[in-house]
Amino acid sequence: MKIPTVGIPAYPKEIERFWWRKSSERWPDAGEQKVLNLLRTEIVKQSDLFNKQRSFSPSSYGSRDTSILAYGNFFFPRTWRQLEFVLTEILDFREWRFPRQGVLRILDLGSGSGAAGLSALHLLRKKDIEIPLELKAVDYSGKSLSLMRNLHRDMRDLWTSTKLSTERRDLRSSLSAKNKENYDLIILSSSFNEISSNLELEDAAERILKIVERLKPSGFLIIIEPALRELGNCLHQATALAAERGKIQIHGPYFNGLPCPLPSMDSPYHSHEVRDGLPTETCRKLNFPLGLNLKDLKFSFTTLSGKEPSKFEESTSVLRIVSPVSKRKGLHFFIGIAADGKEYVYEIQSRDMLKEERKSVELLQRGDILEIERSQGIGGKQRIRIPNVSAIRTLFAPR
Numbered sequence: 001m002k003i004p005t006v007g008i009p010a011y012p013k014e015i016e017r018f019w020w021r022k023s024s025e026r027w028p029d030a031g032e033q034k035v036l037n038l039l040r041t042e043i044v045k046q047s048d049l050f051n052k053q054r055s056f057s058p059s060s061y062g063s064r065d066t067s068i069l070a071y072g073n074f075f076f077p078r079t080w081r082q083l084e085f086v087l088t089e090i091l092d093f094r095e096w097r098f099p100r101q102g103v104l105r106i107l108d109l110g111s112g113s114g115a116a117g118l119s120a121l122h123l124l125r126k127k128d129i130e131i132p133l134e135l136k137a138v139d140y141s142g143k144s145l146s147l148m149r150n151l152h153r154d155m156r157d158l159w160t161s162t163k164l165s166t167e168r169r170d171l172r173s174s175l176s177a178k179n180k181e182n183y184d185l186i187i188l189s190s191s192f193n194e195i196s197s198n199l200e201l202e203d204a205a206e207r208i209l210k211i212v213e214r215l216k217p218s219g220f221l222i223i224i225e226p227a228l229r230e231l232g233n234c235l236h237q238a239t240a241l242a243a244e245r246g247k248i249q250i251h252g253p254y255f256n257g258l259p260c261p262l263p264s265m266d267s268p269y270h271s272h273e274v275r276d277g278l279p280t281e282t283c284r285k286l287n288f289p290l291g292l293n294l295k296d297l298k299f300s301f302t303t304l305s306g307k308e309p310s311k312f313e314e315s316t317s318v319l320r321i322v323s324p325v326s327k328r329k330g331l332h333f334f335i336g337i338a339a340d341g342k343e344y345v346y347e348i349q350s351r352d353m354l355k356e357e358r359k360s361v362e363l364l365q366r367g368d369i370l371e372i373e374r375s376q377g378i379g380g381k382q383r384i385r386i387p388n389v390s391a392i393r394t395l396f397a398p399r
Contacts, residue, residue, distance in 0.1 A: 006396070019069065046074075110195065111137035112141065248306060267335075273300070321334050
């Protein structure tokens with residue numbers, strides 16, 4: 001069992017230093033601890049705003065220097081890393097046929113200060129994709145867009161031969177753009193819930209279809225949302241409705257164009273990833289008295305495209321893990337959504353495992369994609385026995 005199947009680039013130290021420098025310049029007479037405390041107060045407010053209240057206005061984020069700097073130092077690296085996981089999946093597992101010539105165009109809707117869009121530029125260059133890249137960023141915060149332009153300009157070595165343009169626009173009132181350019185990649189990172197707030201599912205699906213109009217036939221739409229059950233369920237239900245109308249096909253997180261089954265089930269789990277957080281040194285300093293969970297990186301996502309999704313046998317063999325790996329009385333087990341679109345409990349007897357085999361099973365993460373050989377249904381139809389560790393093949397396990 002190979003872990004990882006693909007590596008995720010480290011968050012650039014240059015960007016960590018950029019945000020701290022901007023914070024020090026904002027309060028030039030304050031020492032390090034004073035700056036940390038000023039940012040901590042705002043981080044607590046933003047954490048509640050992002051994870052509990054989910055109620056936004058231009059004054060709640062993006063109009064105040066302190067809020068932008070707190071986001072840049074603390075949340076920006078996490079948003080950056082979320083995009084890396086999803087974009088790596090469509091590059092390495094979902095067979096994205098991006099253009100080999102000409103210009104690869106990216107649209108970041110609700111970009112903020114650029115964590116997702118700039119992460120995409122950086123990752124594509126790390127993947128040795130050498131064609132010119134153009135990023136268009138749209139957000140309601142002029143200050144955030146200004147900082148994004150500064151960051152793109154100051155860190156050119158991280159994304160050589162790329163262009164950035166920005167547009168200030170409130171997407172909640174208008175998705176219509178000034179131009180009719182089509183894009184190879186469109187990103188909405190924690191912004192779909194804002195532009196679809198208080199909408200019925202049918203209207204949220206229409207928002208997705210409106211965005212898809214700007215997508216090239218072989219392009220991909222990535223939507224990433226916080227790992228809250230209500231937001232994740234809304235995302236997957238709206239995605240399913242949009243796909244039913246025939247203009248777009250679901251590629252992820254599951255298989256064969258099938259929607260997430262969890263919103264319609266009485267399951268203790270909801271669809272989200274849990275990856276390694278790998279916080280920056282600045283994040284750890286800021287978090288020292290706060291005690292927020294930096295160990296785990298949690299998020300929901302979906303990927304869509306006009307092209308046909310990859311085909312897998314509609315059986316229990318291929319699956320995505322949607323739960324922690326748990327242990328009980330000689331068993332390791334986890335929940336997976338299989339290529340037939342259904343939820344199953346996968347279990348493997350651990351009493352005869354070698355130490356290294358046990359460790360490899362426990363290293364599996366929520367979001368990993370596996371293929372099981374020689375699996376057997378046991379008891380109820382929803383329980384699958386894995387014969388041994390050698391029967392597990394990791395198809396996608398990024399780290």
